[in-house]
Amino acid sequence: MGTDQLMNGAMAKWAYAVAEAELSDPLPLRWAHSQGVAQRAAEVAAVLRGNAELLASAALLHDVGYAPRLAMTGFHPLDGARFLRDIHAADDRLVRLVANHSLALLEAEERGLRDVLEVEFPLLDDQRLVDALIYCDMTTTPDGKVTSVEARLAEITVRYGSDSLVGRFIRRAAPDVLAAVGRVDTALADQPR
Structure with missing residues (x-):
């Protein structure tokens, strides 16, 4: 399934418009990353059994909490999820994916926000969907290009220290990021050609 086909669904069109409105002007690099993550979502659509549009929408919106006007706590997964829930009454699964993308619970713990995140936005039970969003985010550079998970982890470490x-x-x-990416790689390799 191509990116254009995924973006034709109502949820994905809405997600694109919201992410573009919040990120494109104040944070163009973050917007480029989000678009790249959505392109990766199109590449893994075949392993999601009906959740491809949900993944693409989460990919577009996963970093929306970085938008300056939304940064209330300074923890973008929580700020983005609250914005989507409170302002847009977005789909609960979408909001929970945004809140918990790329092992956000571990970062929330570092920030003293784990209990808040867990109570407001429980992690989805669909491991394949959770893994797919980790895969898409952690194999996309800050400017939206494809990269290896190892290079992405190194880039994050260097950028932040x-x-x-x-x-x-x-x-x-x-270790959990690498495991999630490995599971998606395996699922993709097992797809009929």
């Missing part, structure tokens, strides 16, 4: 809050989080999250 290994001793920073995000550096500590990414070090803790790395």
